[in-house]
Amino acid sequence: MMERWKKWNNPYLPAVLGILALMILGQTVTSGFLSMNNISSILMTTAILTMASIGQAAVVISGDSGLDMSVGAVMSLTALFGPMIVLGSGMASLFVMIPAVLLIGGCVGLLNGLGVQVIKIVPLVMTLIMSNVVNGFAILITGGQPSVSVSKELQSISGVFVGPVRYLTAIVLILLIVLEIFFLRKSRYGRSLFLVGDNYNAARLCGINSKKIVILAYGFSGAMAGLAGLFLVGYAGTAQMNMASSYTMLSVAAVVIGGTKLTGGKGTFIGGALGAMVLILITNILQALNMAAGLRSLIQGLILIGILMTNSRAPKLRQ
Amino acid sequence: MGLVFRNVSKSYGAVVAIRQADMEIERGEVRAILGGNGSGKSTLAKIAGGLIGKDTGEILLDEEKIDFSSPKEAKKHQVIMTSQELSLFGNLTVEENISICDVPRRAGFTDKKALKKKARDILASMNLESIVGKKVSELAANQQYMVELAKALAQDPKILLIDEITSALYREDVDIVCRLLADLKKKGCIILFISHRMAELYAICDSVTIMRNGETLGTYQMEEKTEDELLSLMVGTKVESYHGEGRHKGERKRDVFLKASQIRIPSYGTEESLEIGKGEIIGVAGLQGHGQTELIRALYGMYGEISLEKDGQPLTIHSPREAVRQGFAFISGDRERDGTFRERSLAENVLAVQQLVKNQKAKDAKEILDGYNVRYDHPGQLITDLSGGNQQKVVVGRWLSTEPTLLLADDPSKGIDVKARNDLHREFARLAGQGSAVIMISSDDDELVNITSMAETSRVIVLYEGKISAVLTGDAISRENISAASMPINAIPDEQEVSRS
Amino acid sequence: MNLFKKVTGWSAFPALLLFLIFLGINGVLTGGLSVYFFHSFISTNAAAICVAIGVTATILVAGTDISLGSIVSLVNVVIVTLCERGYSVSTAALIAFGCAVVCGMINGFIIGVMRVNPLLTTFATSTAFGGIALWILPYPGGYIDYSFGDWYLGSLFGILPTPAVLILALILIWTIFIKLPFGIHLYALGKDVKKAYASGINVTFLRFFVHTFAGIAAGAAGICISASTCAGSPVVGASMSMNSIAAAVIGGVSLNGGIGSVWGGIFGACFLNILISIVVSANFGSVVQSFIQGLILLIGVVFSVIAADRELSGKMKKIFRGGAR
Secondary structure, three states, rough: HHHHHHHOOOOOOHHHHHHHHHHHHHHHHHHHHHHHHHHHHHHHHHHHHHHHHHHHHHHOOOOOOOOOOOOOHHHHHHHHHHHHOOOOOOOHHHHHHHHHHHHHHHHHHHHHHHHHHOOOOOOOHHHHHHHHHHHHHHHHHHHOOOOOOOOOHHHHHEEEEEOOOOHHHHHHHHHHHHHHHHHOOHHHHHHHHHHHHHHHHHHHHOOOOOHHHHHHHHHHHHHHHHHHHHHHHHHOOOOOOOOHHHHHHHHHHHHHHHHOOOOOOOHHHHHHHHHHHHHHHEEEHHHHOOOOOHHHHHHHHHHHHHHHHHHOOOOOOOO | OEEEEEEEEEEEOOEEEEEEEEEEOOOOOOEEEEEEEOOOHHHHHHOOOOOOOOOOOEEEEEEEEEEOOOHHHHHOOOOEEHHHHHOOOOOEEEEHHOOOOOOOEEEEEEOOHHHHHHHHHHHOOOOHHHHHOOHHHHOOOOHHHHHHHHHHHHHHEEEEEEOOOOOOOOHHHHHHHHHHHHHHHHOOOOEEOOOOHHHHHHHHHOOOEEEEEOOOEEEHHHOOOOOOHHHHHHOOOOOOOOOOOOOOOOOOOEEOOOOOOEEEOOOOOEEEEEEEOOEEEEEEEEEOOHHHHHHHHHHOOOOOOOEEEEOOEEEEOOOOOHHHHHOOEEEOOOOHHHHOOOOOOOOOHHHHHHHHOOOOOOOOHHHHHHHOOOOOOOOHHHHHHHHHHHHHHHHHHHOOOOOOOOEEEEEEOOOOOOOHHHHHHHHHHHHOOOOEEEEOOOHHHHHHHHHHOOOEEEEEEEOOEEEEEEEEEHEEEEEHHHHHHHHHHHHHHHHHHHHOO | HHHHHHHHHHOOHHHHHHHHHHHHHHHHHOOOHHHHHHHHHHHHHHHHHHHHHHHHHHHHHHHHHHHHOHHHHHHHHHHHHHOOOOHHHHHHHHHHHHHHHHHHHHHHHHHHOOOEEEHHHHHHHHHHHHHHHHHHOOOOOOEEOOHHHHHHHOOOOEEEEEEHHHHHHHHHHHHHHOHHHHHHHHHHHHOOHHHHHHOOHHHHHEEEHHHHHOOOHHHHHHHHHHHHEEEEOOOOOHHHHHHHHHHHOOOOOOOOOOOOOOOHHHHHHHHHHHHHHHHHOOOOHHHHHHHHHHHHHHHHHHHHHHHOOOHHHHHHHHHHHHHHH
């Protein structure tokens, strides 16, 4: 009995149950909810949020209350900056765009990592301030008035691949699985990341370069956010200032819902993807109900509070 | 009469901390509780002090049931628990710490003058008035302990629970503690004293209750039992406490394996040198916080660059990573902080160094775990499912399976029971037998005497204020000599004192 | 001599010094320091100072509060909306202030009683509070009667500007609390929760109190900002949370808790804002403005963290000296 319960008590369970419940709720609230079209767009936005949450998860796993609050700012930056790269053909510029956004995001992330690890600024503060700098930089390069034309090739990522699955969804799904297995679970880096996140000091004593591992985790998060920003603009078709600012909060929430421990040392990318799906479903239902933006954000906040109160309570001081 | 524990039990989920505890203590008695780690003695003290709740049973004080829901309530009934890990705040001053549980007020506000006066009154009996006004983080370890005791005394205890004095006390401090406790006894105070240090127990306590595996086994008058008898009772099988004395091999010419001419000890700003022989075990002794830990951490590259000479070749180590690559290993007794990865499996814990740092084709995790007698179900389970001793075996397995040429051990047997400790010593001796060097710190002098007797060549070096105050070899390695060299009076020869000033 | 050491060793001293230096620079640039300047400085920055006081209180117990900016926005929106519904300004302000206190108490309840991590809690509540503000007033707009602005720009007894009175009131509440035995308990809690509990300190109450106090501070900030702009915006406080944390860090308040004082937060906020006003008066284009402000925050925090960390600052000194050779 105990064993069976343990098997069920798996970190993905709340997210999976949540997805099922939300789908049923969505269908009962609005009839067209589970239509091909809607599912397809849910999967698209989930894919973008998943990209952001993969990086966020790596930072959270790296421990010491690691959080990357600059995800949204980096996404907004690359969403503005990525499409500006224009080479001979549309396809060629797409192939330059991808490494470019990875590089931009990665650099911001590395700066975060250096601030956290070398100067020892608390991650929350470091990344929050960095997001301010990045936002300021975005205004600086665009002069405050983005006039970005998104190329056809970039927009083609939202073309239909098969059924409700569009190209981007497929790409992200493959990327997710590859990163989860070959980066997080199998690679020497991924395994070191878990150990460092679990016990920084012990990992250092084992001869693992803890500092480098954590800095790279922030760099990775930045790079993933950079890519997510490019995907976002490709999907949206137009770019605006701060268009991705809500993704910071969403990525953290996705990671938490996906069962990743905020104390570090434990977690998965796939959990983050499931968490992302839960959040997108909620947003989608609220939108379908024609709710005002403010009310939507209130409900999201309340849901997050609910999750925290059931999921992330500190143990009692008296045991 | 007095304090009575009847049928007390406590478990955390499936883990039983206290199976059954029964015990009676008279007014004016100082009772020691002796037991291995995980025997439940700290848990018992915490239950009495209101820090944790009990599952069954009752506690009676003067035939009245007591059951505190919080430390605050316990304090109202003058039941005071003190333990080093739970007592002092480094960011507050001495007087604030002493009175924190009952701040003197005037018209509701904190009365700073009364605060200082109260602290001075209590500290005067310890000859420590001068530390009033200082922050606790600025104090030496033994002074902190005194402040801790002062904090307990300030609350005018009827029942005083003292858990684990880990810092060694100077001889005069022990006298002061004895005197203060004697005063409390006169007032009819009940004192529960938990410690691993036998010498202190004999000096301070009237009687002793033995605990093993969460059960109280019996109570004896202190003078009835010898040290060995108590230890046997505690472990359950007959053991002899370490009797390494007189069995040491005489000093022999040894091949120098590693030469460290400048080992910096940051907190004292001193430098020491050390030559380490092949197959040698070096015990490092001294009062806590006199630079022992820093000595071996510096060798491990934790304080930045250190220049060494290995087999005659110069070698510079910048970080633990390079140290590991050179075949060094580091085992710490502070498992939670320096050893285990609590959220990760046994396999990951045991293979961390081999696979992730040394790139060796790792042996099977199972093989290593079995080889070091770890008791476990399967390699995928969390390390926190194991007992403290077994966790330490996992850490030892992690390092010894890499076949290190130099093993640095910082009080590796802290908080593990005698059996596991003996296993550990055997492994260390085996490693030394293969020609590797072992440097081991211990807060227990007997342990050092024991382990150094197990190797072909060995030394004990004693540190005092960041300097090596004595090097003992052969028959000179004995508890008396170590503690004599650790104590301040003998540590610095008079001439040196003179030449310094 | 002893006094000198005490002053220079004070955790808030570097921020005070920086503030005074840049005040001087600003004075030189703008042609002298006048009473008028102080008056306008305090009335524009009172909100930031109030929030910094509130957030410092929470950081001292090893917590934090990133929902204060949202609470400020909420207060602003409530005042505007109520005024437009025909309530008198003072009633509207009082009701809005009450809302802020309730918000603080909600934070305090979730963090203190439910024991959820303060960062995550206030992160979630800031979404919720911000959502309410946006729900009530989706777009910037509305106005408040100018009598509110006049009251705000006026002064008490002809000397003390109203915003200064509000700030002093906050400081007074906090100082009284600190002078009670709670003060010692609060710093103890900031250092170590487990030890604090074992010493019989009421952890739940203290956490509840500091977040409620932070709510009060945010309420005062909301009143200040509403009175100085006399207009409504659902995102008026958005940048305040982060700036206030940066201010506290610059003011020598340790994010690990237990070290620092509200004065640190106050001087940190003053310093940041004087610096920003210098940048503004330097007439960079509005496009460069926000980037520079971000850099200022970053540099300020980096330097104050390095300064507070003895080991690190020693290393830095070494590096720079080595470079000079």
